[in-house]
Every structure is written in structure tokens, then in C-alpha cells.
Amino acid sequence: xxxxxxxxxxxxxxxxxxxxxxxxxxxxxxxxxxxxxxxxxxxxxxxxxxxxxxxxxxxxxxxxxxxxxxxxxxxxxxxxxxxxxxxxxxxxxxxxxxxxxxxxxxxxxxxxxxxxxxxxxxxxxxxxxxxxxxxxxxxxxxxxxxxxxxxxxxxxxxxxxxxxxxxxxxxxxxxxxxxxxxxxxxxxxxxxxxxxxxxxxxxxxxxxxxxxxxxxxxxxxxxxxx
Amino acid sequence: xxxxxxxxxxxxxxxxxxxxxxxxxxxxxxxxxxxxxxxxxxxxxxxxxxxxxxxxxxxxxxxxxxxxxxxxxxxxxxxxxxxxxxxxxxxxxxxxxxxxxxxxxxxxxxxxxxxxxxxxxxxxxxxxxxxxxxxxxxxxxxxxxxxxxxxxxxxxxxxxxxxxxxxxxxxxxxxxxxxxxxxxxxxxxxxxxxxxxxxxxxxxxxxxxxxxxxxxxxxxxxxxxxxxxxxxxxxxxxxxxxxxxxxxxxxxxxxxxxxxxxxxxxxxxxxxxxxxxxxxxxxxxxxxxxxxxxxxxxxxxx
Numbered sequence: 001x002x003x004x005x006x007x008x009x010x011x012x013x014x015x016x017x018x019x020x021x022x023x024x025x026x027x028x029x030x031x032x033x034x035x036x037x038x039x040x041x042x043x044x045x046x047x048x049x050x051x052x053x054x055x056x057x058x059x060x061x062x063x064x065x066x067x068x069x070x071x072x073x074x075x076x077x078x079x080x081x082x083x084x085x086x087x088x089x090x091x092x093x094x095x096x097x098x099x100x101x102x103x104x105x106x107x108x109x110x111x112x113x114x115x116x117x118x119x120x121x122x123x124x125x126x127x128x129x130x131x132x133x134x135x136x137x138x139x140x141x142x143x144x145x146x147x148x149x150x151x152x153x154x155x156x157x158x159x160x161x162x163x164x165x166x167x168x169x170x171x172x173x174x175x176x177x178x179x180x181x182x183x184x185x186x187x188x189x190x191x192x193x194x195x196x197x198x199x200x201x202x203x204x205x206x207x208x209x210x211x212x213x214x215x216x217x218x219x220x221x222x223x224x225x226x
Numbered sequence: 227x228x229x230x231x232x233x234x235x236x237x238x239x240x241x242x243x244x245x246x247x248x249x250x251x252x253x254x255x256x257x258x259x260x261x262x263x264x265x266x267x268x269x270x271x272x273x274x275x276x277x278x279x280x281x282x283x284x285x286x287x288x289x290x291x292x293x294x295x296x297x298x299x300x301x302x303x304x305x306x307x308x309x310x311x312x313x314x315x316x317x318x319x320x321x322x323x324x325x326x327x328x329x330x331x332x333x334x335x336x337x338x339x340x341x342x343x344x345x346x347x348x349x350x351x352x353x354x355x356x357x358x359x360x361x362x363x364x365x366x367x368x369x370x371x372x373x374x375x376x377x378x379x380x381x382x383x384x385x386x387x388x389x390x391x392x393x394x395x396x397x398x399x400x401x402x403x404x405x406x407x408x409x410x411x412x413x414x415x416x417x418x419x420x421x422x423x424x425x426x427x428x429x430x431x432x433x434x435x436x437x438x439x440x441x442x443x444x445x446x447x448x449x450x451x452x453x454x455x456x457x458x459x460x461x462x463x464x465x466x467x468x469x470x471x472x473x474x475x476x477x478x479x480x481x482x483x484x485x486x487x488x489x490x491x492x493x494x495x496x497x498x499x500x501x502x503x504x505x506x507x508x509x510x511x512x513x514x515x516x517x518x519x520x521x522x523x524x525x526x527x528x
Contacts (some may be wrong), residue, residue, distance in 0.1 A: 048440060070527065077442035088437045092244040104233055105443040149441065 001026060002047070002157065002188065007056030009042050009212075016042040017212045020056070024190065026156065029183045031199045032192045033223050034209035040192035042212075044161045047190070048082065049073045061156065078106050081150030081187075085162035087142040089134040089149075095121065095141075096130040099148045106153055120148040124178065140171030147178050157188045164195055172198065199223040230447065238454025248427050249459070255423040256463035256510060257470065259416035263509050264471050266409045267502065268491075272482060273405050275489040277398050282488075284360050284394050286384040288370050289350040292320075294378040296351070302375050303353050309369070311362035316354040323349040350380055360395035364388075417513055424456060424517040428525065435525040445526045452518050460514030464506035468499070 002024040009017040017039045024030055032040050045051040046058055049065050058065040063076045081102075082088075089098050099120055100113045108116075121127045124144040134142055143163060150158050160179060164172040176198055183189045193199060199206055199222065206221025207214055216224065242249045290299050296319065303317045318326070324347045331337040341348075357363055367384035370376070384391065428435075431452075438448045472495055479491035495502070 050440070071445070073439070074442045074444045077440060082440055088433075088440065090434055090437055092241065092434070101438075101443075102441050105438075105441060105447055107230060109229070 001059070001061065002190070003057075003059040004043070004046075005057040005059070007046065007053045007058060009039075009046065009051065010054045015212050017046075017053075020212075020214055022207055022214065022217060024188060026188055027183070027186050029180075029189045029202065029204040030191070031202060031204060031206045031221070031223075032190065032209065033194060033199055033206055035194060038209040039212040040194075040209060041161055043209075044159055044190070044192050047159055048080065049076055074105070078153065079155055079157065081153070081155040081158040083143070083146050083150050083158065083160040083163045085165035087134070087139075087146045087166075089142055089145055091134050094131050094133055095126055095137065095145045095148075098134070098145055099152050102149045102152050108153075116152060120152050124148045138171075139167050140174060143167060143171065143175050144178070147175065147182075151182055151187075155187065157190065158182055159190045159192075161192045162194070163191070164193065164198060176201070196223040231450075234447065234450030235454055237451035238458065241451050241455045242458055245427075245431075248430065249455070252423055252427050253459050253463050253466070256420050256459055256514065257467050259420045259513070260463050260467035260506050260510055261471055262412055262416045264467055264502070264506060266412055267505060268471075268475060270405060270409060271494060272486065272489055272491070273401055276486050277401055279486050279488045280394060280398060281360060282356070284363070284391055285354055285356045286363055286367060286382060286387065286391075287352045287354050288382045289352045289380040290378055291380045292350060294351065298375075298378055299351055299353070302370075302378075305375075306353065306355060306366070309366065311357050311359065311366060312355060313358045314356045318352050318354060320347050320349055320351045323347075323352065360391060360398055363391050363395075420513045421517040421521070424459075424514065425521040428452065428518065428521045432525045435522070439526065448526060449519065449522050452522050453515055456514035456518030457511050458514075460510030460512070461507060463514075464508075464510035465503070467510075468503050468506050472499070 004020050004022050007017055007020045008015065020039070020043070032043055034040050042051065046053055047060065047065065049068055053066050056066070060076060061079060063079075065076060068076060090101060093101065096117055099117050103113050103116065118127065118130070121130050124147055126141060126144055126148070129137060129141060129145075132141075134145070137145065143166075146163075150160075158179070163179070164175055167175060172195070179189050179191065180202075191198075203220050205219050206216070206223065208216040208221070208224065288302070290302075300317060303315050306312050306315045324341075327349060328338065328341065355366060357366060363384055367382050370379060370382050435448060475495055476492050479495075482489050482491050
């Protein structure tokens, strides 16, 4: 379960988030939508512990994220799979090594890595690209590696911050299908996006933000920003 | 724990190989800095040899009156030996002084025949004194000239050579203090240049470091490979700096020997290379390891 209780965040005197409240149940697929600067990325950063809220409480499973010290953050982040617009792959590691890295930080055995990573590469359709470095992959392929890395350790939650922002329509569709598939396996998916077509096509819960406030929260929502 | 350690080492070496040019550039700068450090060690050795050579050339002699008894003179020599400022004392009797004089002027017929004509030994017995520190000569001279042995003393050469001795003493002092200051300053410059090079190398990886944090890597798991790489850079740079510097120093050894006869740089290098290599490795590894550990800290706050 993920919960934001009266969360506010101020940067140099300006409000990025104001009194944000919501709860996400296990297995939900939630889109957080809004214009640029509405506060979508701030919610993701707060969720991952990259930033501390100015006020309020953030709970992810058994973690009180707002209280976590820097040294405790890796534990939280190992429970969450993250996908970003700019992919955030490790440039000096191959596709295989990028995915394996998420298992290595979790102290998984070499045998487990050799079993799981090829399966995941197969699932995202990149079995033949295992030894390619990120600069040798297309945008869509990079994002699929990122999704594989986010999923390899079977996290309870996957957080995707504008995952289709740098992709064409075909790749966007493939990535959304993958997120759907992940959600179908019981994983909670939090998707921050300003892609109207993606959100409207999902038919899932939508939380709409404007100027750092939640203006709408609908079970089967649409992308409606005034 | 063992698996994590093995992964840290694996990624450390992988990083060196996969960031090829950055590694070469970092090692290159470290080699230059370690050459400066090595140069400081060697110049310290040469300066010390030069100072010792210079100090050996400074001495004072006390000449005794011709009627002074040998026992009294030997007692003076013994008393001088007991002074802690005194490094060595050599008693030269009248006969020995004559032998030395004759030997020195055996080619000069005029002097040889003049001594024969005199029929007696005109030279005085003396004691040659060397001090540990050139600054002690005034005290030794004052001890000889003002103590109860003054009546049997004809002259002390200190007053004649005072100017030269004082200048040499000042020169030795300047060399010692200035050398230490220059060593500290240049070693600091070399350390800062290396630190900055490693800092830039890590800065170029800052995005990678933040990604690792977001994926859930602990700080130790992130820092470890960089520190391993920093240590390997230090080992490689230390070894290569010795390999590069040794032929240059051996080639320059004859010129230094001509200037300071007591200094045989080739023999010094041959006898001390394990220690010199040890210094380079220690300095290189410490510099590489600490620079990395300090430089990486600011990128692990995400």
C-alpha cells in the first residue's frame, strides 16, 4: 500500500505540491497526469526518497519514507522498480549487466542472475541484444531494458516517470503493453505522464494534478486538464 | 559478503577497462605527479649528500705552543671528544705534521732543502676538530680559547676562517629548511593535481552514480568499484613512474657524481629500489584511494 498524507513540498518559496492526499492499493494501475510543472515528478521523487516532503507523511508498504535516513533508502528502493523518460541505464554496462545490476545490489547469487536475466530479456524481446551497450540500442530497446531492470527483482511497485516521453508511437504502445502485463502479474504500477492517448487508452484510475494540487481522482478516469 | 566483495572488485577492473581513455588520462596525470614526488625524494637524498659533503669540508684546528707537553695535548683531545657537539677529533703530533708536510711538498726541492737546513721541526702539534653541526664551531672555539687550557694554545683557526664557516653554516641551514619547505609545497601541489584529476573523472560519472542509487545500490556497493579503480590507478602509476624515472636518474648519475663525489646515484638506486617503489606505491595508492573516496561522497546524497 502507498499513501500520501497531507504532503506538501516547497522549493525556494514556491509550492511544488500542496496538501496532497491519496492511497494506492496493492495491484492498482494509477496514472498521475498534469501539465509540466504540475507536480508529477515531485510525487515520484518523494516516493523514491529522492526528496523529503516539507510537510506530511509518505508511506510505502512498511516504510515511512519521509523518515528514512540516506543509508536506509537502498532498502526501500529495492522494493520499487523505477522507469524514467531518459532510461537512466548504466552506459558502461551491457543490457544483461544493467538488468543484473538490480539483482546484484540485492545480493542475489550468480546462479540466480544467470537464470533470471535471460528470462527477463526474453520477456521484453531483447534476448539477442544481451551483450549490447546502451549506446548500441534504440530508444524503445533502451526503455525495454529499463523495464526489465525495474521488474527483474519482482518488486511490489513499479514507478514510471514519463516512460514514453522520448519514444515514437509504436514504441509507446509496446511499453504501455508491457506495463499492462506487469500490472497483470499483480504489481502496482504508478505511471506519471502527460500523454493523453496513453491515459485515455488505459481505462484505469487517474489522479489529475494542477499547480501542485490534486484536482481530480477517478477510478476509470480520463486525461482532462483545463 | 564475499560475493559483494567479488562484485566490487569485478566492477572496479571493468570500469578501468571500459573507461579506457579516462583511465589512461588519469594514470598519466598520476604518473606525472608521482614523478614529482619521486624527484623530491631523490633531490632530498642528493641535497643531504651535498650537505654532508659540505659539512665534511668544514673543520677547525687548534695549534699548540711548541713547549706544550704531549700528555696535555692528548688530554685536550680526549676532553674535546667528550663534547657532544664534536663529531671527530684528530691529534697531529709535531712529527706527523712534518711527515704530512714533507709528503705534500716532496716534489718541491726548495721547500725540502729549506727544512733540511733548518735542522729542527718548525711545525706545531695540532688537533683537527669536526663538529656535527657547523653552528657549533663558535662554541668549540670559545671552549678552547677561554678554558683553562688556553695557556698551551698557540692559535685556533676558527677566527681566521670564521667568515667562510659562518657562510657555509648558513648555506647548510638554508638548504635544509628550504628543501623541506619546497618538498612539502610540491608534494601538496602533486596531491592536489591528482585529487582534481580523479574528481573530474568521477564528475563525468555522476549520472551513473545517481542511477545506481535509484536502483537501490548501497553507498559501499557504489563507492567500492571506484575506490578499487583508484587504488589500481595508484599501483600502475607508482610502478610506471619508477620504471620511467630509473633510466633517467642512472643516466644523470655521472654528472651528479662529478658535482658531489660522495654521491653514487646508480648505486643508491640499485640498493634502494624496493623502498623507492614502496614509497611510490604507498603515495599512489593513498592518493588514488583517498581522492576517490572524498570526491565520490557528494554524488551519493540522492
